[in-house]
Amino acid sequence: MGEGAAAADGPDFSLGVSVADMADGAILSGRVGAAPALLIRRGDEFSIIGSACTHYQGPLGEGLVVADTIRCPWHHACFSLRDGRALRAPALDPIPCWRAERRGDLVFAMETIDLSTPERAAPPTLGRVVVIGGGAAGLAAVHELREQGYSGALVMVSADDAAPYDRPNLSKDYLAGSAPEDWLPLRPRDYYEERRIELLLATKVRAIAPGARLVSLEHGEPLRYDALLLATGAEPVRLTIPGAELPHVHYLRSLADSRALIAAAARATRVAVIGASFIGLEAAAALRERGLEVHVVAPDATPMQKTLGEDIGRLVHATHEAHGVVFHLCESVMAIGADHVALASGARVPADLVVVGVGVRPLTRLAEEAGLAVDRGVLVDEYLETSARGVFAAGDIARWPDRRSGERIRIEHFVTAERQGQTAARNILGAKEPFEAPPFFWSRHYDMTIAYVGHAGAWDRVEIVGDLEKRDCIVTYFSRDHRMATATIGRDLDNLRVEAELEASTGG
CATH class of the missing domain: 2.102.10.10 (Rieske [2Fe-2S] iron-sulphur domain)
Known part of the structure; x- marks a missing residue:
């Protein structure tokens, strides 16, 4: 980059x-x-x-x-x-x-062309906006509020001790050692002061009270709000097997996690990555670039098959093997020892470092305890508003009605989180703008980047145009002859064209 x-x-x-x-x-x-x-x-x-x-x-x-x-x-x-x-x-x-x-x-x-524009008046009832969450959705929301001319009080509450940062880089260039840490902040620290954004870091929220429009903190005075955005994100699913709490077992979600993993990698020689997820395989690639011996253990027969299908999954598998990664597929880990992981088959994989990437779960506790509608995520309408008036949700926790699939979906992608934050901000200001942007993400494995647009929870047909082995292809996922999503390798312009076509099909 x-x-x-x-x-x-x-x-x-x-x-x-x-x-x-x-x-x-x-x-x-x-x-x-x-x-x-x-x-x-x-x-x-x-x-x-x-x-x-x-x-x-x-x-x-x-x-x-x-x-x-x-x-x-x-x-x-x-x-x-x-x-x-x-x-x-x-x-x-x-x-x-x-x-x-x-x-x-x-x-x-x-x-x-001068971009400076006079501030627009905010709705008269909007005195303070509070954003809970210091990730991509929260930062995009506070930025958009100011861009739209909102001049009222604006508070961002984050449990993280670092200001909002580029989370995708944690498992890519930063972990590999090819990107400095000063690339990570999404905004410089003086940005928040200049934009009059009160940034409360390392601050946990105890509860929200939609009826009273109050946010209670674990420490400090409660915050009154006129509009609230929940952007609390997700947390890694943690193993409960013997040895899961050993100090050389790491998860990768936050900047602190990535720093700790980099420090541990400097002392390690062999790493076992549990889970062939995007995070797991990106971490495997980054740690190989640091020179570690890497083993990946996963229950799947093909990596990433559930999201990308067998064809791209086999290519990802072969790409990692070509870089020296050893796979243990159709396997599960039964226990973690000080210098190995024990598999269900009875085999042992030597490892003095373990990285767990078996998925995440949305942080919905605040919404549940406040009585908001929750079902595998915080339920929102097309405007990203929850069941409580004046309370919006965006990012990994939001489950919204998707017009393309006809279903409610929840997406754990950085770009989608940011775009939802932007839409929620405009709707906080009264825009009544449906969220219809097609989901988009990218995943990099060594010198191969996969771009994916749309959402295919399931499909009954896959069409491949181009040459998969030459990493020059378009892979389209259909359900009942309806295009649901497209993945491309080496075809960035085609990926953009698909995004534009998906937008046109729904007005998004």
């Missing part, structure tokens, strides 16, 4: 560039002075924007233009072509945007 910014070469748009032969929808790379830029044609309209996504510097020139937006090919951030504003997570910051002026067959980059 961080390699997507283009060099400032090509035509200088400030000096004018001919567009006579530029096709509708074309993207031309160039610069405005020394700044890398893109010129985009949409009919008789031209836009000039910065060339790098503000989330990990993805190359927007390789992205997709949809109406008056451009989408990043790496992680599907979305920007306005009219003013450069970040419209959809994971990017929160705008890209540069210049006013384009056409003179005959030439288009010139003029002055930069």
Whole structure:
């Protein structure tokens, strides 16, 4: 990551560039002075924007233009072509945007477009918004509230002792040692003060009282609220087998967890990863890159089969084996010893470090005790509002009505959490905007990245276009001939096209 910014070469748009032969929808790379830029044609309209996504510097020139937006090919951030504003997570910051002026067959980059707008008045009854949870959904929500002009009191309460950070990186580059810790914060610390966001870290919530509109803390005075967002996330499922509490057994959810695992890896030689989940296999890849001997133990016959199917699952399996990972599939761990894990088959896998990745469960206790509707997650309507008026939920805990599948779903993806936080924020301000963004996630295994858009809890047909073995393919999951989701490898632009098509099918 961080390699997507283009060099400032090509035509200088400030000096004018001919567009006579530029096709509708074309993207031309160039610069405005020394700044890398893109010129985009949409009919008789031209836009000039910065060339790098503000989330990990993805190359927007390789992205997709949809109406008056451009989408990043790496992680599907979305920007306005009219003013450069970040419209959809994971990017929160705008890209540069210049006013384009056409003179005959030439288009010139003029002055930069000013994004500063006067504050909009918040609803008169909205005095204080409280967000419980310091993860992706919570941070995106407080950011969007301020972006939308909300100027009232804003409090974020987080049990974590670190300010909101990039959780996906904990099992990827950061764990592998190829990303410094200063990449992780989603916002610098002075951001919260500048935006007048009261950030309460290492603070646990004891209870919420929707009727009285109160949040009770374990320590300190209760917080009154006019609107509340629950974004408490999830916690790892913990093993209860003998040896599960030994000090060399680690889980990976928080920054503290990742730091502890990195420290333990420096003293270890052999690691057993229990579970062939996304977290488990990403951790396996990262620890292999650190030079450890890695064994993966899982009850499945094929890794990731439940989410990605057998074809991609076999490719993931082969990719890890090619990098030296040893699999023990169709196996379960019965006990953990000081230097091994004992399998149900009677075999022992040597290990002086154990990483457990067997899933997570949503943190719904506060909602349950407050009497909110809960069923395998906090139930919300299409606007992400819970059964209590003025209380919203977003992220890993939210279970919402999905128009594509006709079912309620709950998704544990970083980008979905951020986008739900943004939608919830707008609805707190009275927007009445349904949440319809297709779920999207990415998973990286060494030099192979899998991008997945949509949601297929089950399917009856899989269609593969391209070459799976060459890591150049589109894999589509159908249920009753209805496309539910698509996974791509080496086809980022196609993944963006599918996302746009899924949006168009529901108006999302």
